[in-house]
Amino acid sequence: MDLGADWELDTGLYWTDYLEFWDNPSILRVDVRMGWRPNSHVLFSLGVQNAQEEQHPEAGENITGFGGEVRRNVYASLRMSY
Numbered sequence: 798m799d800l801g802a803d804w805e806l807d808t809g810l811y812w813t814d815y816l817e818f819w820d821n822p823s824i825l826r827v828d829v830r831m832g833w834r835p836n837s838h839v840l841f842s843l844g845v846q847n848a849q850e851e852q853h854p855e856a857g858e859n860i861t862g863f864g865g866e867v868r869r870n871v872y873a874s875l876r877m878s879y
Contacts, residue, residue, distance in 0.1 A: 805832035807844075824853050838878050846870040 798806045809828040815821065830844035847853065852868040 803834050805834070806830070807832070821854055824855075825849065826853070840874075840876040842872075842874040842876075844872050844874070846872075 800806050807828075807830040809826075811824075811826040811828075813821070813824045813826075815823045826846075827848045828844070828846045829848055830842055832840055832842040834840050847867060847869045850869065852866045855865050855867050
C-alpha cells in the first residue's frame with residue numbers, strides 16, 4: 798500500500814493448519830514491512846517476519862528425528878539504483 802508519495806506499507810498473513818504427519822500445530826504468521834523512498838534511486842526498508850511470535854515450529858520430530866523452529870526476523874534494507 799502506498800502511504801503517500803514516499804512511503805510504502807506491506808503486510809502478509811499466512812496460515813498453516815495442523816499437520817499430523819509432522820506433528821506441527823496450526824500456525825498464524827504475520828509479516829510487516831515499511832519502506833521509505835526519499836528519491837527515485839533510494840529505497841530504505843524496515844521489516845519484521847513472524848511478528849506475533851518469538852518463534853514457532855515448522856518441522857516436528859517425525860520428519861527426521863528432530864524438529865525445527867523458525868524465529869522472528871527483524872531486518873533493515875537499503876537499495877540503490879542508478
